[in-house]
Amino acid sequence: MSLTPLRIGFIPLVDAAALVVAVDRGFAAEEGLDVALVREVSWSNVRDKLNLGLFDAAHLLAPVAIASSLGLGHIKVPIAVPLTLAVNGNAITASSALHAAIMAELPGEPTDPLATAQALARVVEQRRRSGAEPLTFAMTFPFSTHNYQLRFWMAAGGVDPDNDVKLVVLPPPLMVDSLASGQVDAFCVGAPWNSVAVDQGVGHILHLMSDLLMRAAEKVLAVRLSWANENPATVAALVRACRRAALFVEAPEHRDETVAILARPDRLGVSPDVIVRTLAGRLKVSPDGATRGSDRYLLVGRDGASRPERVQAAWLFAQMVRWGQVRLTPDALAVAKSVFRPDLYDAALGGRETIAAQPGDGIGAFTGPAFDADDLEGHLASFAIRRPFAG
């Protein structure tokens, strides 16, 4: 039997693990797929090459899949997400100076995002009074979980992300240097970059994103909807290969092999040690060697992480509305939700998995009322800081 050739784009991040292992460990080949993985340098490239058909599938920021389907920022191309590659996994890292300033103002526990956000608000206010430049925060893309998570966090403390600080995009490989040189004061990014900053002694991890949100869809396996409709068997095969790989990545007995695969120069090309810490959910958070652990730091496949739940798409859409990227209409919400395809996932695996306990609203945010996808306007009305849609 000849294999089905596929070209799949990815960005070198630990949360591409399920996809990379599916290919390099041979699970994709066992499903009849001959996958060429193509490493890319920007999310814009991944999006364009997927949308134009140069890629059959891609490791993609979950919000980009929704933005493409709504035609935000670029050509409108309906995307289908048959599997989530990672839930959670980001962290906020601050320069040593900003970290110290926040700790000096902290009204509560350092792991409590409300306390750190309120401390940030005080630091921002002090800087304003002394005439200092506003703080600069870096994230990865306008339609990114990093953008929404940073905003969600600081707004909870009363900091308006569009007016009180500068929020800029930086390519992840440049973030650590920019923090060291003082061009940015903090950033939100996925693994391995937070750990790299700590290892180089230039930053402190302020929060694991699982401090803010119990479950946040991070990267997805994205295909064009038209392609999914024309190639249902291939989509199912790809889902099975990635699901098997996701469980492989999560299994401690396969950790060494997983890390060896991911660390290769043509995959992530970073030190194996950083990958080990990420997958173990045990991060060095300070240059002095202090560590923090979380069993929810990065979910590659456990606790039902692979199934693309529609509540996640709705939550991301709500953030787009909150920050003025899209107008709230019932149609747009329906499109956003329909991007995530648990039906394709269940069909590929032959039934519904039983999933361990999840937060009641599917998200588990540290602040605000329980998420309600059926009343987004009402839900968003409870957040004081928002930005109107500008068109």
Place this chain on the structure above:
Amino acid sequence: MAADSSFKILIVDESPIRAAILEEGLREAGFTAVSHVSEMRSLLARIYAIDPDVILIDLENPSRDVLEQMFQVSRVVRRPIAMFVDQSDSASIQASVDAGVSAYVVDGLRKERIKPVLDLCISRFNAFARLQDELDRTRSALEERKVIDRAKGILMKLKQLTEEEAYVLMRSTAMREKKKIADIAQSIVTAAEVLK
């Protein structure tokens, strides 16, 4: 047709040679307001200063994502948008992505005015890729030549052969094993090193 020289074009490319090839082409075609930025740290400041109508950026450049953000939020510069967002010309977008370049165009600039810039950009990027390819091939041919010479020397010494006999031996082995001569030569060199 004389090209429209009135609009400002900014090339964002870390490869100085490719940028020079493109810039020269644009100037020859009559576009005189062409600038180039290769230093990504000052990218945003340069864009604010130049206020270009068209931005051309190579796809190997991670700073593309920075541009996307700027165009999302900027209230300072006129908002350029990704090329042909009106979706009327996906063939052009495909050709440019294939060639490895992307264009951002200030909203309101008519498509007919941009088309010559884009076509030129695509052909220059493709020409550069061919050059690069040729260079790589020449380089690897040179490398192969060196390995074959070394292997020849090893065979001549070990088996008391003439240079010609050594070459014939490698060639016949390559044919028998359906491999390239350079691969056989490499195995000989590797084996000789291991057995040293």
